[in-house]
Amino acid sequence: MKIKIKFENFSLWFGNNQILKNINLEIPEKNVTAIMGPSGCGKTTLLRAINRMNDLIPDTKVCGKVFIDNENIYDANVNLLTLRKKVGMVFQKPNPFPKSIYENIAFGLKVHKFKNIKERVTKALIDANLYDEVKDNLYRSALNLSGGQQQRLCIARAIAIEPEIILLDEPASALDPIATAKLEELIHKLKKEYTIVIVTHNMQQAARVSDYCAFMYLGELVEFGKTEDIFVRPKDKRTEDFLLGKYG
């Protein structure tokens, strides 16, 4: 099995606060990898290290390497626009642009100079299991959609520009159970084509959607392995405590 993303002795600071401590992690291709852990353990920061979104925060320092397809994305000559085209992201709160559904997807396509925009928009919506619900309202504002639809639109927006990796930052935390189920179904479908990394503090969700699972605690990567192994036979005491619900 091929390794898509590889963290090598990776540490990250916001100012003097060390958020990630010497992370070593290998994320396999075309699988769903869940990162779980209690609030404030650095799991979102770890996710945002993969498309360098942490760069937006002033005073961020990093040390160590992150490889995508054997290329260190923290090299000085890395093109961030190319990197972020390759690594799509969906945020915790649905954040479609305040434009039409069509424009939401077409915007990224236009910026990256894709052709056949109309067909690609339709394809992205079909792939995100959203097309049937919105096909008659493509030119209506995306802000009129429900939370679950907005989140799937954000996924459609991300996959339209043909990324290889999709990062999901607690994508279901603002959704109701039915919308969550639809989203998880979609994640299951998408892993055939994309490498998916999902952050969640909901262990049931991690157990349902992921093939591999990483457990983080206080900025450290405590344990990583196949999801069934982690849930059935956790090696570390802290992982076991988390699974038993001893941390918030």
Place this chain on the structure above:
Amino acid sequence: MKLKSSFYFYLSAIPLFIFLFTIIFITFYLIINGYPVLSFRFLFSNPEEQMTKGGIFPVIFGSFYLTILAFIFSIIPSILSGIYFAYYAKNNILTFILRTLIKTLSGLPSIVFGLFGLAFFVRTLNIGLSFLASSLTLSILSIPYLITATEEGLLSVPHTFYEAAIALGVPKWTAIRKIILPEAKPLLLSGIFLAFARLIGEVAPILFTGVAFYLKTISLSPFDRFMALPYHIYILATQHEKILKVRTIAFASSLVLLFFALLFGVIAYILRMKIKKYY
């Protein structure tokens, strides 16, 4: 308990009512004294017989020409600077100094701008007393305010839209121009109209830089002198030979100025109400 809350009600309400009453009183006073002179002809004809008769068309024209010219000079640099402060400036000593300077500049008495305009635009650049010199002076007066308004407008757009665009691999400038600016537009326009309302009533910055006591007719050339509403009111009220005879014209001109300031203020307010709530 009841007594206490009514006490605070009156404590806060009485000053408000006194204030409102003052404004209403001033407005009515102007209407009663100025309205009889107001007419279509008054607004659209030239002054006659040393301004004791005729209209104030060159005065209104001058005020608008001047203010619009000032905006042409100030809008682009202000919006670019606002974008710089909202999205590019690092949190360092240079930014701190720049912000402090802008705050200081916006608190400076406008007569200082007038003197600067005289020394720099009229004399040093040798533009002469003109629309151009006055509008440049006014534009400097409005820039600090417009920068602040732009920054406020941009920051009112949720950061999540910006993040979403960046995460798509969209260049920063494209994200700002295509996603943030369109959403900030109502607030930006609101700021521009508020600045308009203020600029149209400014007299000190134009006093030494080109405003004229009396001109027979209008000129479109930016190198000519001009008449303007607030200065016109000032001379009719204090400098004219036949002060009593022109007093009603002064009141009517004041009414016109008040109307324009109010109009732009109301437009700004309406635009401000159009700001969307996203979540």
